Amino acid sequence: MAVVETRNLTKVFKEGELGAVNDVNLVTNEGEFLVFLGPSGSGKTTLLRMIAGLEHPTAGEILIGGRVVNDLSPRERRIAMVFQSYALYPHLTVYRNIAFPLRAQKTIKVPASGKSLGFFGRMQERRRLEKEKVQWAASLLGIGGLLHRKPRELSGGERQRVALARAIVREPSVFLLDEPLSNLDAKLRASAREELERFHRSIGTTSIYVTHDQVEAMAMGDRVVVLNQGYVRQIGTPKEVYDQPADTFVATFLGSPPMNLVEHDELIVGFRPEQFRPAAQVEGDKVSFRLRVENVEYLGSEWIVAGILTGGRMEGKKTIARMASAQSLELGQTYDFAVPERELKFFDRSSEKRVAARALQWQ
């Protein structure tokens, strides 16, 4: 197991262009599940590929287990990676796919006591040990029955497990996963996600997981690194990035529907849709608004109410509320809504960075 660290890591693909990854500094914790989250083009995959050694950084350093690995090839970094497409070897059986890293890295060593076996005896012994190892990895993922199949004879979920087994079999120091769930259908994704979490808990290897899906990031990550345009916007636990977003990008990227943002003099004030409720339901210090309901969506467990603020200085601003029930609301009518004062987030209007909470004149 090891800690991954990047120092001022930068990648510029073409000279003169904007960097795909800019000045990224981060350190994983031992055995942590770290998630890189960002929209497409945010540089999260490039960052992962640099850590894997598939991409050479333009500037900065990568450290794995305290050692600078910039000039080491992927094979020397002792990492394992699961690709978005799984990248199984199509011409090899599942068994040979899983055994490939063992043979390539010559991981299987016959103990010294086996010297008396002779050349062929040692070879047999090596194959036996290899088989044990492959079966261990396969049983960990419940694919012991598929070892003789070719990848094309497997379903998407089975392929993903083979890819995981191939990654785990060499007992790597770091696990890199590049959107491994995005090729699965929605139903399978939820169960695969849960399985992956359980899998990580059982092996406890430091893992870096790339995704554009905030649900995956929130559900799986010990910490989440939010990236946009090659810059790290925030690093924190799922709770921190959701409740204490560092800037307006993080605030709107996380959460569905996103945080409501309203401009107020030199500030931008944000509040989550689930905190925006009919005034009667809000207790304590609160900020009140008048909301004209424009649209109501029923989503089964919740209602999404979209409306426009009326009156006061927020006139005409579109906002969204998420409520347990909105049956009593009628389209086109205006209602009293409120947000608890402690749930307001404040951002600087020019830098869009978060600033300390303050009392504001709302009317």
Add this chain to the structure above:
Amino acid sequence: MAMKPAGDAETQAKKAPPLSSSLDKPGQLRPRWKKVKSAGAATSPLLGAAMFSPAALYILLLIAVPFFLAIFYAFSDARIGSTELHFIGLENFRSIIHSPSFQKAVTNSIIFTVVAQAIVLVCSNILSIALEKPFRGRGLLRFLILLPWVAPVSLGTIGWKWILDSIYSVITWVLVWLGFANKLDPPYWLGQEGLAMASVILVHCWRLIPFATVILLAGRTAIPKEIPEAASIDGAGFWRTQFQINLPIMTPILSVAVLFGSIFTFTDIAVVYILTNGGPYDSTQTLPMLAYTQGIQGSDLAAGAAVSVCLIPVLVIIAYFMLRMAHRAEVV
């Protein structure tokens, strides 16, 4: 007896059109070919036949007739300048199989094909690896490498004839300059048995490497980028990635390159004809060349036909094995 059901079918066919066209537009009888348009498919046998006939004629006149004529001649005593023709069974085959020049030609044809293909495979693989990754001037280099393939075989070979000439050879000149050859006793590239053979193989390779390179390049670029990347993360070095990952995945396309290359080499006559004419002492004689010398130059049409008929089973076997290989190597 056989005619009657056919007649029945015809009357049925004649009855059918008014029925369907009356559905189209009642009371109006349309010419038959118009129905094709409304049906959206070639239902008229006449139109189909008309469209098909150029291709059929081409195959019939230019491929089938000469092919069967050659087989027919092979079993006859046809000679140039003689109008008489007798069927003599396997006599031609019996005599050519026992002739030393035929045996030599078979051996040579196989040697040329196998050695040239082996060299071509190695070189085109190296080239395709080198040309895969982008670098400055790659487009120009790819274009240059393709040139020997697009140039006419005969012109290219005539160029090689000068390069390998006994007096004006540039190769000899360079070797003498480097001190590897004696100016007064230079190597006769096309006049010494071993050297002549090597020269023919060299020219075949020169001609086929571009073709194989282009095919392999296509095969290589078709491999998803993540697969060799996964291999490198799994700990495979360059050779393991090539031999255990890339080449096995490319097997189908490799076999296409080998299949075409083998057939091109095995059936080629231009290179041998221009460079050595089969000599010295039959040392570069090949089957197509022998068919030509015996059949046309030697006026023994029947013997020439028999030699060329002997090419068929070999080509069928090559094609069969290659197609089977291509079929077996399935890729996701």
